[in-house]
Amino acid sequence: MRTVWNQGAPSTSIPPIKEAAFERAVRLRKTMTPPERRLWSRLRAGRATGLKFRRQQVIGPYIxxxxxxAARLVVEVDGARHDARGPSDQRGxxxxxxxxxxxxxxxxxxxVRDPDRxxxxxxxxxxxxxxxxxxxxNP
Incomplete structure (x- = not known):
């Protein structure tokens, strides 16, 4: 099995990404929910601020x-894919x-109600x- 290294990983202690996780992330990018697409279009447009967001990013064992x-910030849109925060979300x-x-x-x-906000x-x-x-x- 091919291994893909975790680009943008927060630390070197995070294990490499297995090919299956990488392929799943690619599939998720292609099948984003409407709310995810709305937010992505706005986050991508906000790159002028110098902040770059990645979508469906594999981070360790999670996507x-x-x-x-740069901010070490994970954003999760809770909805169709995860209606209620279950044990898996809590573990992640x-x-x-x-x-x-x-x-x-x-x-x-x-x-959906106010994507710009x-x-x-x-x-x-x-x-x-x-x-x-x-x-x-830099103190």
């Missing part, structure tokens, strides 16, 4: 809906937090996290 490496959140990532969960109906909130949170990390690196 995040969106990930900003806990794992990501142990790896030093922040997880932001957004109900799909909010993205949700995207602005995500970008604002990412910028806060980047500023906070820069201030601790």
């Amino acid at each position: 995040a809906d969106f990930y900003c490496h 959140d806990a794992w990501m937090q142990r790896e030093g990532l922040r997880v932001m969960r957004i109900p799909a109906y909010l993205v 949700v995207a602005a909130s995500v970008m604002e949170r990412a910028q806060e996290l980047v500023r906070a990390s820069q201030s601790t690196e």
Whole structure:
């Protein structure tokens, strides 16, 4: 089995991505839900701020809906694929937090109702996290 290294991984302790996870992420990118597509179009348009988001990003054993490496921020749109936060979501959140990532969960109906506002909130949170990390690196 071919191994794909985890690009943008938060630490070197994260194991390599198995080909199956990588292929699943590619499939998920092609079959994003309507709320995910709406949010993605706005996050992608926000690159002018210097923040780059990736969609359906493999991070360790999980696939995040969106990930900003600079902010170490994972964004999950909860809806059709994960109606209720089950044990799997809780385990994923806990794992990501142990790896030093922040997880932001957004109900799909909010993205449908006001995608611009949700995207602005995500970008604002990412910028806060980047500023906070820069201030601790350069006191």
